[in-house]
Amino acid sequence: MxxxxxxxxxxxxxxxxxxxxxxxxxxxxxxxxxxxxxGRRTFFRYFRSKEDAISPDHEAGLAAVAEVFDGAxxxxxxxxLVLRAGETVFDLYTDDPQLSVARFRLTHEVPALRDxxxxxxxxxxxxxxxxxxxxxxxxxxxxxxxxxxxxxxxxHNVALRAWLAAGAPAEGIAACRARFRRxxxxxxVETESTLALVTQRLEAAVERxxxxx
Amino acid sequence: MxxxxxxxxxxxxxxxxxxxxxxxxxxxxxxxxxxxxxGRRTFFRYFRSKEDAISPDHEAGLAAVAEVFDGAxxxxxxxxLVLRAGETVFDLYTDDPQLSVARFRLTHEVPALRDxxxxxxxxxxxxxxxxxxxxxxxxxxxxxxxxxxxxxxxxHNVALRAWLAAGAPAEGIAACRARFRRxxxxxxVETESTLALVTQRLEAAVERxxxxx
DNA sequence: ATTCTAACGGCACTGCGTGCCATTCGGCAA
DNA sequence: TTGCCGAATGGCACGCAGTGCCGTTAGAAT
Numbered sequence: 001m002x003x004x005x006x007x008x009x010x011x012x013x014x015x016x017x018x019x020x021x022x023x024x025x026x027x028x029x030x031x032x033x034x035x036x037x038x039g040r041r042t043f044f045r046y047f048r049s050k051e052d053a054i055s056p057d058h059e060a061g062l063a064a065v066a067e068v069f070d071g072a073x074x075x076x077x078x079x080x081l082v083l084r085a086g087e088t089v090f091d092l093y094t095d096d097p098q099l100s101v102a103r104f105r106l107t108h109e110v111p112a113l114r115d116x117x118x119x120x121x122x123x124x125x126x127x128x129x130x131x132x133x134x135x136x137x138x139x140x141x142x143x144x145x146x147x148x149x150x151x152x153x154x155x156h157n158v159a160l161r162a163w164l165a166a167g168a169p170a171e172g173i174a175a176c177r178a179r180f181r182r183x184x185x186x187x188x189v190e191t192e193s194t195l196a197l198v199t200q201r202l203e204a205a206v207e208r209x210x211x212x213x
Numbered sequence: 214m215x216x217x218x219x220x221x222x223x224x225x226x227x228x229x230x231x232x233x234x235x236x237x238x239x240x241x242x243x244x245x246x247x248x249x250x251x252g253r254r255t256f257f258r259y260f261r262s263k264e265d266a267i268s269p270d271h272e273a274g275l276a277a278v279a280e281v282f283d284g285a286x287x288x289x290x291x292x293x294l295v296l297r298a299g300e301t302v303f304d305l306y307t308d309d310p311q312l313s314v315a316r317f318r319l320t321h322e323v324p325a326l327r328d329x330x331x332x333x334x335x336x337x338x339x340x341x342x343x344x345x346x347x348x349x350x351x352x353x354x355x356x357x358x359x360x361x362x363x364x365x366x367x368x369h370n371v372a373l374r375a376w377l378a379a380g381a382p383a384e385g386i387a388a389c390r391a392r393f394r395r396x397x398x399x400x401x402v403e404t405e406s407t408l409a410l411v412t413q414r415l416e417a418a419v420e421r422x423x424x425x426x
Numbered sequence: 427a428t429t430c431t432a433a434c435g436g437c438a439c440t441g442c443g444t445g446c447c448a449t450t451c452g453g454c455a456a
Numbered sequence: 457t458t459g460c461c462g463a464a465t466g467g468c469a470c471g472c473a474g475t476g477c478c479g480t481t482a483g484a485a486t
Contacts, residue, residue, distance in 0.1 A: 004433085028472065039435040044474065118335035119328035125367075140395070143371050147396060150367030154338075154359040179356070186360055217464085241441065252466040257443065 008046050008056065010036040015053035016102045024110040051116050054103050058120055061092045062127060069131040078135050082128070082148075086156045086180055089124065090173075093160060097168035104164040125153045155183035221259050221269065223249040228266035229315045237323040264329050267316045271333055274305045275340060282344040291348050292397050295341070295361075299369045299393055302337065303386075306373060310381035317377040338366045368396030 002010070014035035018027040029050050033043040047053050068085045093100045107117045129149035136144050159179040163172050215223070227248035231240040242263050246256040260266050281298045306313040320330045342362035349358050376382075376389040 029474085030472090041435055041437095041475095042433080045433080048474090050473070115332035115335075116328075119331040122328075122331035122335070143368060143392070143395065146367040146371045147364045150363040151360045154363030155356060158356050158359045182353070182356065183360060186357065220464095242443090243441085254444090254466050254468095255464080258464080261443090263442070 004046075007036070007038060007042070011038070011043060011046055012053055012056055012099065015050075016099065016106075019054065019106055019110075020102065024106065024113060051113060054099070054106060054113070055116075055120060057092065058123075061089065062123055064088055064092065065124065065127055069127070078132070082132070082152050083181055085128065086152060087177065089156060090160065090177060090180070093164070093168075094173060097170075101164055101168045104161065121153060121157065125149055128152060151186070152183055155186075156180050217259075220249070220251060220255070224251070224256060224259055225266055225269055225312065228263075229312065229319075232267065232319055232323075233315065237319065237326060264326060267312070267319060267326070268329075268333060270305065271336075274302065275336055277301055277305065278337065278340055282340070291345070295345070295365050296394055296397065298341065299365060300390065302369060303373065303390060303393070306377070306381075307386060310383075314377055314381045317374065334366060334370065338362055341365060365396055369393050 011032060015027075015032045018031055018035060022031070029043055030040050032050075032053060033040045036043075043053075047056065052058075065085050065088050068088050069081070072081050072084075107113045129145050132145035132149050133142055136142075138144075159176045162179070163169075163176040166172055224245060228240075228245045231244055231248060235244070242256050243253050245263075245266060246253045249256075256266075260269065265271075278298050278301050281301050282294070285294050285297075320326045342358050345358035345362050346355055349355075351357075372389045372392040375392070376385050379385055
């Protein structure tokens with residue numbers, strides 16, 4: 001007899017294979033269940049929907065990222081925290097590169113899965129923004145939280161997708177992470193806005209000029 | 214006899230009313246069609262799905278924004294073009310504030326509609342990024358296009374949603390647009406990175422200072 | 427060996443979305 | 457007027473996703 005974990009794995013494997021071979025629309029839940037050797041009703045005890053069979057750990061991923069935010073020291077710089085949260089998301093993909101690549105390809109071929117992926121990514125974006133907003137308490141805090149959260153998630157996806165498109169090679173993980181971290185160079189990720197940052201550096205420069213004069 | 218446009222409007226009106234009164238899940242397509250005085254089969258000749266009944270012009274909106282990008286002069290600054298494209302999206306909401314507010318409220322109450330909205334917004338994001346990528350041809354072009362595109366769409370949503378949450382008052386439109394435009398202050402939207410931009414502005418300021426000294 | 431619990435799988439049902447086809451309505455030509 | 461034609465309609469049946477219900481079974485506990 002197989003335990004719950006094995007049945008779950010068999011269902012994911014069956015789904016990925018059938019989606020790949022027959023196409024997503026052409027595969028019914030009955031097909032997946034039959035291939036995995038269980039009843040149709042059992043499939044829905046493991047997954048909420050047909051689409052969930054290829055993103056089985058979405059909820060757990062969100063919880064893991066939320067844990068990073070909740071467990072962070074208040075003193076940790078926002079940039080560092082955001083990068084750590086992003087790396088946590090990477091781990092979810094590097095855990096099972098095979099499945100990640102298969103899902104990546106399917107989401108780019110099947111419109112229904114692409115839209116679902118958009119919604120999934122958006123859940124992460126909302127999570128990032130919710131916590132960023134708590135750190136940005138000035139007038140423009142909400143706007144900056146939204147902009148920076150969206151930008152970080154976008155950078156994460158660019159790096160991740162390039163890695164997945166290359167077939168998720170083990171030696172590419174470091175480059176992928178490095179690429180993601182570059183987003184920090186592009187954003188006013190600390191508490192000051194770009195304009196304020198410019199002003200601040202300008203004043204410092206003026207001070208230097210006056211000192212040297 | 215009613216024409217196509219009238220039937221379409223009646224279906225949207227019926228859908229909004231029923232979703233509001235009975236709840237989204239509890240409303241069937243039969244209900245909507247019956248309320249609008251047409252057959253169930255006719256509903257699906259006007260809308261691809263039940264959800265489409267409250268976002269009837271999504272395709273047209275995407276086409277309008279694409280038109281802005283495609284019709285732009287190559288010499289127009291990227292920042293200006295992006296802001297114009299964003300304003301075009303605003304127009305889609307200000308065209309029918311009543312419907313926009315109703316949709317806004319529904320998307321925040323019904324998970325299924327929220328996920329669909331995420332996918333919708335993502336379509337705009339992809340459109341922005343596709344055209345930004347054509348303007349950013351340096352090594353980091355793809356990353357910057359993704360980051361800036363996502364940030365602009367996020368800022369747009371913050372401004373738009375604040376306006377919708379306030380009930381879409383006519384006198385609030387200007388403030389909403391102004392708020393959106395602030396995103397330009399936060400991003401390295403031209404071809405240089407933030408750091409380069411800061412340096413550039415700093416040098417210009419220093420030059421002014423030296424000239425006045 | 428018996429009881430208890432959790433998982434399983436079959437069955438029926440609702441509702442979305444689609445293909446097919448007969449009907450109807452308005453215009454247009456003879 | 458009469459007959460034809462194309463577009464819109466709506467009814468019907470179908471496949472499939474997802475859910476509630478319930479009888480059955482397997483395995484653990486005692």
